[in-house]
Amino acid sequence: MASSPKVLLVDDEREFLDIMSRYFTRRNIDFAVADGCLQALDQLDNGSFDVVVMDVSMPGLDGLECMEEIKKLYPAVEVIILTGHAAPHTSLVGMKKGAFDYCLKPIDFAELHEKIQLARKAIEERKG
């Protein structure tokens, strides 16, 4: 795997996706965006991603259910969940359902970047 993992950003807030996109572009991170769960699953069907960064408090299909679906269909993909309002319950449930890690909104970009790198390292170690 390349040193920069391919990341899929999933959030229903267009403004948030724009901010994240600018951040990722500046750091030469290979990424794509999806504005909801269904679009995320489409993207995963059509492309090869290493890490999914997704807001689990999106409307529609429950974000945690969506994450479970992704882990079921693409077990090698690591998912970092974004939870709003510093919610311990959502973060913990997400971890139990297979998330690699979590970040609280508002996002600390440096922290998210570090966790994406850790996810990449974990994938590499798994592959040996």
Next chain:
Amino acid sequence: MRRIVSFLKSKLVRAPAPPPAVPPEGDLRAAFRKRYAHFRSLLTANNNTLQAMADLEQVFYSGQSYRMAVIRSKITTILVNVYKMIRDLIAMGDGKYQELIPVFERISSKLELIVDRKPEYQSGPMIVPLAECNSEQHHLVGDKMARLGMISRLEGISVPPGFVVSATATRHFLADHLDEINRRLQVLESDDLDGLYRTCAELREMITTAPLPGDLQELLQVHYSRLEKISQPGCRVALRSSALGEDSRGISFAGLYNTMLDADRSTLVSGYKEVIAGKYGARAIAYRRRRGYRHEDIEMCVGCMVMIDARVGGVIYTRDPANRDGDVLHVIVTSGLGKGVVDGTGDSELIRLQRRFPHVSTDNSATPSLGPSAAAASLVNEELLSRLAVAALKIEAAFGEPQDIEWALDHNDKLYILQSRPLQIDDDETGAASVEPAAAADPGEPPLIRGGVCVSRGVCCGEICRVESEQDLGTVAKGAIVVVSHPLPEWAPLLNQVAGIIAETGSEAGHLATVSREFGVPALFGVDGAMSLLTDGLQITLHADDCAVYRGRRDGLLVARPVAKDPMAGSPVQRLLTEAMQLVTPLNLTDPDAAQFKPSWCETIHDITRFCHEKSVTAMFSFGRTHHFDEGRAKRLVGEVPLEWWVVDLADGLRPGIDDDAKTLRIEDVVSVPMQAIWNGLIAYPWQGPPPVSARGFGSIIFQSTMRPEIDPSVASRLTVKNYFLVSKHFCHLSVRLGYHYALIEAYLSDLLTESYVTFRFKGGAADMGRKTLRVQLLAETLEHYGFRVELQADSLLARLKKRPADYLETRLQVLGYLILHSRQLDMIMDQVGSLERYRDKFFAEIDSMFAEAPLHALEEH
């Protein structure tokens, strides 16, 4: 001799069992990497947990303000990371420790309930007549209106007729908006004043444009009509905030919210919405944050009272705020309603009256405005002042504590009480210590300004920042002393960050004065010309008690600075954190050797982390014992190397570029820090050969050899001929068989103290048990001398070091390297008189000399 040994062996000893199947080295590496990855992950999670726990303790004990969002964030970090630790430990233990899961579930569920707990709201009618309000309806109509209802029933005291729109009505009104309001508030950064004002404006817009439910609107009109019947058609009403949840001692919540005066039927609804929106004003939000209240802890009710056509109004303090024991009450008088007094914009006069009947003016020459001036005397004569005092003291008696009362006299001199709340009083025991007069404490340059009214005691130093409008708020640096024309309540958010405040007008009765006292911010009001005398950037020392401003920093005065009060004391957020901390920080599992050191005894998050950490170290430690390896893939150390040593690279223990298929390597190729340290100890002094052995000692060896063939050097085994280092950059596991003893060293060196450890096991020998025991005693004494924690059982020794800096542990690995070489065959001579002492002294001398030749950090720690 050899024939005798062979004979005895053939008679006494069965053939040894075949060695266990050895997996290929690739499998060993994979197994190590897997366990090592879990170990690393566990240690990182452990560190994150301990850091978050330390952060929680820091905010709890700091005496500073903290937000619920911080607590929720830290609790989330703790729970997620402890979950990771348990997951990693179970993976390292091949499924062991599953019983940690229900223990964690129990504790984490309790913590989630605590941090997600909402206040319990009481429901009731949407509108309650003011005359029916009492203390039992405190949770329905708010503290202010409940108190006013009680006052209305005191004999001889009047309050304006009115009604209260209750918290039930507010919930009904905002039902569709609360989630969005909370979302916007929770993403607000605490230091972002611009963002605060922007969000407040958005929330005000959202609330004031939201439609009022039809049933509530109808009820409002019905009750307004009733007021018209009591008062007069088209009567004007005042809409006053009355919040729920403001029930902590020492917290005023003064001047935070909106009051709408002169409303009528046409503006009743819009005025109601404005007062509701006042809960989300900048000063109210900043104040709640500072004092440890969540937004959901406070609910807003609205009192609707007939306006009093006031001839004169003002405020009464039933005690002197600066001297609770004095026999004085303060009456602040202004023409018209007392609004100008409390918002700091109006001219007012302070009259000090005796609390004792007949409540005459006091004559204390220390204060400039004492008896009524001519202007004040024209507004209130002695008879009126006496009536005011009698009413105020009756209210004080009814509530059992000093009161801060807002009052008005109509044109018939009928007295109305508009509001009463507990008076904020400086309390020497809580920090507002009295100070010596400035001249005595610091006889330097005379003050730049002397005058004004001390409204909040204390001394501070900072640079001047003049504030004229809300646009200036963003320019106020932390620690500045702010100068304003009028002490408006709007400046209250500044009190979170400024050292002091000076105003050209105002009195001790204003809302900003009240909040300044509450926050312990020195404040001097009524300083004529301050905005022109004090220029931006000028450093001054403000001595509020002495009504003096000095140029520059006056350390002699600053020593009298009072101890800051804890702004969070007694708040809902502090109560939640206190409760949560009980489940997080106490440590009950302190002794890993105790029978209680198991999951079922874990009562807190700290217990679980302690257990996981200890067991993870054990699991790593046992790796070398539970995993055999294919020595065919090991690389032999060559060069100037004593004895025979082999290295198995488990991760990043060798210099990059080393050929994977190479059969040999040199010590310079090894980058494993702990292995290098052990090696430095091994090569520090050459082994001087076996000690001279007595005939008795030699006989013992022969006998032991016959009983235990695995210790006979003539019997080839992988452990008797090879010594293995299993290494990574920061990890080393060394199995040693030198002669007849077996030793094992394992170390993990990290920048994090909690992760680092060194363990050493030693067992065996060729001599009898007595002499072997004496040898481990020699080792134990040496190791204890160098700081190890040592446990002995017969000829077995276990020595450990944990939570020490990596450079310190490197020196101790040197000690171990030295000892495994130089303790060879010493058991054979341990029956000689004085041998233990002789060798111990030799070890100490050589080790100390080794340290002296290659100085490393932290040697002095032994």
